Amino acid sequence: MDDFLQLALGNTLTRLVFFPAAACLPLLFFRREAVKAVKVYTFVAGLVELALGLLYVAGHPANPGAFGPSLTAAGAGDGAWSWIPSYGIRYQLAADGISMPLVLLTVLLLPLVVLGSFRGIERHWRAFGAALLLLTTGLLGALLAADLFLFYVFWEVMLVPMYLLIGIWGGERRIYAAVKFFLFTMAGSLLMLIAVLWMGFTFHRLTGAWSFAYADLLRLNLPLHTEILLFGAFALTFAIKVPMFPLHTWLPDAHVEAPTGGSVILAGVMLKLGTYGFLRFALPLFPRASLAARPLLVACALVGILYGALVAWAQVDMKKLVAYSSIAHLGFVMLGLLAADTLAWQGALLQMINHGLSTGALFLLVGMLYDRRHTKQFAEFGGLAKVMPVFAFFLVFSTLASVGLPLLNGFAGEFLILLGSFRALGWPAAVATFGVVLAAIYLLKMLQQTIWGSLTKDENRGLADLSAREVWTLVPLCVFMLWIGVAPNTFLAPSRPALNHLLADYKARLVEAPPGAPEVRPLVERLAEVGR
């Protein structure tokens, strides 16, 4: 019982993950009419969650490499509780330099999303607040789970609130988009479930003990053809979530129909779960298979970069443009991850954060425009800089960050990715560079057609500029965009040990000869590696 209290109330990851879920309960007691109180309450809950995130980081200064093999030694996570002991399933959360930045991004976006939705969401605010908070719990849990069963549970848990966000508060084709989103994600993850089951069972067969712990399953040494099948299941799941090129069709629908808040969380954090999944699970668990599949995946990433950019260029709807730009940007991240190079991985992780910030800001801005004009078509705008100068400033700022202007965050991430992947992959990096040019074209086209030029529509003359609330929604994001752009090393340094550790492990496993039958590496050897 003391353990339980310590977990729930101490400065732990458990508190961080489950505070939003617990914060849903008081929402039941608000009256239906008390919309304003609900809004303020949800916002405050978001702020508290942000504070908890910062407190956790302040309380646990450095855990280099604390997730994988060294978890038992470093003990950076919340103690491994036997959850379903009969099957060796443990409740175990852990953070390291890879997951923590994404966690912080999530808790930063939560209050901003609430603030940004004050005007756009008109119905069922209690349910909206609850869905956002539960979604945060799901996202954080998936980022921090150190047991694959637990990861799967959180991975699916976050689907339901997002499904409700799109389906209840979305646009006209919301049900179609919501169901498509749900089924696409579920299709991949069910195969991953079978793969996880198989690994847990194999571990049991080989060692006599059930375990689904990440650190234990990393010890599995599998023949190549088995690895390829399992990697296929994992990669499919994550590739759908990223989304990678042929599997991306759910994303534009989901984004266009989702309310602003849903889009921000979807683009800002949920898509990163896909790339995070590759970095954390698919690549390290199956190194040889991932190397074998690399040409195919690199090709998909390249097509995603170029195709996403070209399709974005062709859009007449602002939100769709931003949605397709996500496909292109995440193509870069995937390229960096597949390069398996220290610079590329650092760039990829940084770019995940960058994309969350700049695309989040862009979706918020599109939402603010939509709240005023109830349209997102370029044809309806033009010359907005004259009536909405503050809005124009933020749009230009976020767009330039997204384009990758030096001194803003996008540049640092993309540059590192391109540098690292050129070193590791060669010409694909050169091809990807065209994506940067295309990004400039379609994003500047958006600027040109919305805020520059002359005011052609009479409806736009009376538009009010951003309110103080809206400005404060955007300021934190822009501060970080500038900060990362000016001093990227501040943000790269904390993650570097964890990434390098993971990469060293990955490469070390690549050179081993594949076994003829599944086997488990001895624990001793792993610990020795950690000490290295």
Add this chain to the structure above:
Amino acid sequence: MSPNDLQSLFPEVVLVLGGILLLLLDAFGPSLRRGFTGIALLVTAVAAWAVTEIPYGTSCNHLLESTGATRALSLVVLLATFLSLLASQGYLQRERILSGEYHALLLWCATGLLLMLRATELLTVFLALETLSLCLYALAAYNRRVRVGTEAAIKYFLMGAFVSAFVLYGLALVYGATGSTRFAEIGSALRTSGMPVTASLGLLLLVAGFGFKMSVVPFHAWAPDTYQGAPSPFVAFLSVAPKASAAMVLFRLLEVAALGGASGAKWSKMVALLSVLSMVAGNLLALAQRDIKRMLAYSGIAHMGYLLLALVVLNRESLTPVIVYLLAYTLMNAGAFTIVGMLYTKPDEQHAIADLAGLGYRYPVPGVCLTVCMLSLGGIPPTLGFLGKYLVFLDAVGDGLVGLAVVGVLASLVGVFYYLRVVYTLYMKSEAQASEGLLLDGWGRAAAVIAAAGTLAVGIWPTRLLSWLLAASPFR
């Protein structure tokens, strides 16, 4: 009859006497009718306590046995009875057919089921089956003013008569081939003599008979019609409890069949085939339904398909996933039918899913409970439905049946689609018109909340349940 026998029969005795008491009260004190549900609930609770008091081992001249598995499944059956009784009160009052017979029949059904679970001998199984079936037929037709109900009951009765014939015929053949009706002795006879044709034919007929009760493809045709016409609170019972007992009998039959030498593998293949057919056909047919009761009927067929996955290869661990799955299925399916019973006014009309449009906001508690039940049926964590699926698939993967497990997850993806349809109709469509005459009584709400909360609570915290099932109970 020794005191030990009496103690082992105590749950059944309690249930039978409770039923008789209710009938007498109905005759002599009709003014007490409003309290009948309370009495019946009390009787069920006492029976549940009595179940936990039965010592492990055999009794009644080795006709009955008590193991961890039978104890757990008995409790599942009584849980289904409990939920169904809670759900029935509002329905019976609304339809003005509240009388002691209903409760008595339901309690006697439970009696038959408990006996069937624990029977180690085929004639006892048959007697229990008949006790159960007669009560079920009467209950299916209980609301006699409803024409669909009578039709449903007749269909169920005809099919049920076939089942009885199958079981009896199979029993005779097995007896002829092995000289015994006891599972253990049949097993040892088969082990020494191999599997004679008559025995395998007999076992096949028996499997078919219990396949009917479990409504697996191709013995499923009665389920949608019967579910649609019968009173919804009763369907909450019919769709879960008989399946629990039938699954146990099927387990015993397959265990015996597996002893029959080389043909054991063939039985495995047959179960695998039944499982795949049920998963695929059940889910695809459910997809096409517009009526929620028919949809749940087909989805129930699919769920029995998942359940059979654990029985393809029998080993010591096979029963745990089955029990967890049946518990999950009982909570979520009984919960769903309870809410369906509350949200639809006239039993005669179609239970169109579209009629649920927007009701999630008007009736928040039933709406949330139905959503939880649907997500659990769809196997979304952290519900018990997910855990059940997880264990079943783990068992299948452990037995080397990765292909079957993949078919299972793909089929369940189809399932997610139609379960989500209920959720989005509840919350994402606008309400057509206010429905009248809904009877959201406290009893029904309680049943819905117990089912939904149980689904979530055990799904999140299954530690105790699973360690009890796996460790504490001697599975023979």
